[in-house]
Amino acid sequence: LRGLNLSRQDDGSLLVNALLLFGVEGADPLSLERKRVEAALEAERVVAYLRGKDPLLFGTAHLAGVAPSLYIRESRHLKALYRLKAEEVLLGRTFPDAVALGGYPLDGQVYFPGETPYLLGTPAPYGVPFRSLVPRELRNLLVVSQAAGFDSAAAFSARVVPLQMALGEAAGVAAALLRKAPQAGLTKVPLADFHELAASGQALEALRKRLAQRGARLSSPEGGRVEVERPGYREAVVLLRRGLFAGPYYLKGSLGLSEPVLLGDFLANLEHYYRAKGPEERLRVVLKARELFREELQKPLKRLTLNQLLQALGEGRLSGADPVTRGEAALLLYRLLP
Template sequence: MALGGYPLDGQAYFPGETPYLLGTPAPYGVPFRSLVPQELRNLLVVSQAAGFDSVAAFSARVVPLQMALGEAAGVAVALLRKAPQAGLMKVPLADFHELAASGQALEALRKRLAQRGARFSSPEGGRVEAERPGYREAVALLRRGLFAGPYYLKGSLGLSEPILLGDFLANLEHYYRAKGPEERLRVVLKARELFREELQKPLKRFTLNQLLQALGEGKLSGADPVTRGEAALLLYRLLP
């Protein structure tokens, strides 16, 4: 019913937590069912409390998308009350659950929104990297908010790109702040302090292995740079 695409800028959960970014999604559509609560009738939810998971809400929370969803909800209410007059059904629709399940009703809703200037598609598309090593692990980490990435990786996980030292440390910090152990968090925070001049640079394998040794983990073989795909495989193991 609306089109979003704002960056996934992570929100801090703890005082003093390092700000982080999870990348920029390709433009995405929000289906009407996201506004319909499963167990409540005659109610639509238009806010961050709608049917978004915690990571998607980082992008969906912004005012332009919420305004578009609010407009869609208002038009849906009008259609629900006037379904017979609009030619949707011979009898009025019972509730929003019935509207969400009706292809005919949803098409009428989209048509009315399009007449009001709504956009449902974009020429921009994402880049699927399912064949690259670390894809499955990166997706799982991203869903947990544990695969930070820069703004320029729009619509992409960037698995063949070098991972920045700051992004790698941010993933560890967010996990260890929430789950512990405290000793590992102290190692990560100390690394941020020691390498603060290199946080926006690609992670060097020598630096990574120093960090892994301090965490009590084995070294990662290979040549520079450490790719985001390699980092996904490693983080998936380190952050169960």
């Protein structure tokens, strides 16, 4: 059970988004159905828990039903003509064939029970290229969903419904353009398939023009801050793509390499890696550090604390003055998390 997302309906009922299910195979119908049944049973226990926890608010609550299908946050991703990358999302990259804008935070849900939730940062507004909807090996299909051509970490942001609605509209307009449908209101261009559309500057211009006429936002005056010259940039990008470079909400559109790294963010990166890859001994060290320093998790990481942690992990000390920057953290994490 995670934090409750509650939505009160006009009839007085509440929609609750709170359960996390692990071990689901998103492409296996039997796995999906088993987990849906498991979720329905767990929902009964959740309602009973809420009644006992807050009788004033939930004292008369009962379970009215559960969703007919699971929300699969992530499973397979399309091998598209273009794969949207995590740093392009965070740093607000634009594309000449962008057909929608995104900007939702790169929030990473947990992959294991008991894992610490984490955030990779808040993007500057970024464009999603039309090519990310076009399969490499199928020429007459567009894919719009969490399964489109996104890197796993990029999908932390690009998965959300508002952006997918915009991409769905773009796909529909593109299909109308390809069929030369009069209702599309677009210049006729002789195109055989979506690969040709993606390669045609004239067709893409017509597509973007039509989307803009329909009210789509395809650009933003806001931009990200690229720090390619700062130490740790290359390492930070590699870590970000792997979901291992956590950052606070306030670092919008930036890797923040010159900013202090927060203790909680640094430990989160280690925890996510060691839970997935091991060794167990290092995970225990990280979890113990979270417990010992829980009052300091949202504060800049002190070099003394870092060196105590490194010593417990069997690593050498990191010299220098406080605070430990995110650039230094990137260089260190890149070495610690191969």
